[in-house]
Amino acid sequence: MGNFPVIVLDFETTGLSPRCGDRAIEIGAVLIDNNRVIDRFHSLMNPGIPVSPFIEGLTGITTAMVRSAPGCAEVMAGFGKFMRHFPLVAHNASFDGRFLDAELAHIGRARNNEMVCTLLVARRVYPHIPSHKLEALVRYKKLQTDGAFHRALADAEMTAHLWMAMIEDIKRLYGMSAVSLESIQKLSRISRAKARALLA
Numbered sequence: 001m002g003n004f005p006v007i008v009l010d011f012e013t014t015g016l017s018p019r020c021g022d023r024a025i026e027i028g029a030v031l032i033d034n035n036r037v038i039d040r041f042h043s044l045m046n047p048g049i050p051v052s053p054f055i056e057g058l059t060g061i062t063t064a065m066v067r068s069a070p071g072c073a074e075v076m077a078g079f080g081k082f083m084r085h086f087p088l089v090a091h092n093a094s095f096d097g098r099f100l101d102a103e104l105a106h107i108g109r110a111r112n113n114e115m116v117c118t119l120l121v122a123r124r125v126y127p128h129i130p131s132h133k134l135e136a137l138v139r140y141k142k143l144q145t146d147g148a149f150h151r152a153l154a155d156a157e158m159t160a161h162l163w164m165a166m167i168e169d170i171k172r173l174y175g176m177s178a179v180s181l182e183s184i185q186k187l188s189r190i191s192r193a194k195a196r197a198l199l200a
Helices: 053-059 063-067 073-083 091-107 120-125 135-141 153-175 182-188 193-200
Strands: 006-013 026-032 036-044 086-092 115-117
Touching: 006 036, 006 053, 006 073, 006 091, 006 153, 026 053, 026 073, 026 153, 036 073, 036 153, 073 091, 086 091, 091 115, 115 120, 115 182, 120 153, 120 182, 120 193, 135 153, 153 182, 182 193
Parallel strands: 006 086, 086 115
Antiparallel strands: 006 026, 026 036
């Protein structure tokens, strides 16, 4: 794959938007280097607000579980040390990026890391498949999974395997010996029609 390490992350949250007062309740992240996972970060987070029945049903995370978890500030301080300067990868990165930035802002920090979206990249690399949800891509690529979705570390691990598979597919399909972070970022931002020309 590319000769650059990345951190793949995922949040579980109380809702869809930090602007509406929603908070993170779990973070999972893996550090990939040289085509393998070399480190992990995972924690439930206590946002100080209850978890709705819908989110509990989706994730299995209950209000009781987050009440006994460390506070969001403590967890994000720890993740900031784990994150360092590495580029970040997430499936639907606009969602995770909003929550990452909001939770960092709560502790007076800001993110300078580049961020790449595997959802957008997958739409360019696999334009022929009907769905680009993480579950669908995991099935399509026959990726390693424990069968659990909507838990942060499991989703981060699956997204990491997807990231590595996509890079290998890009290299194989277009005869590239290496793929740069810049080229993947460009790929995620352009139209499907232009994607093939860029990679060629």
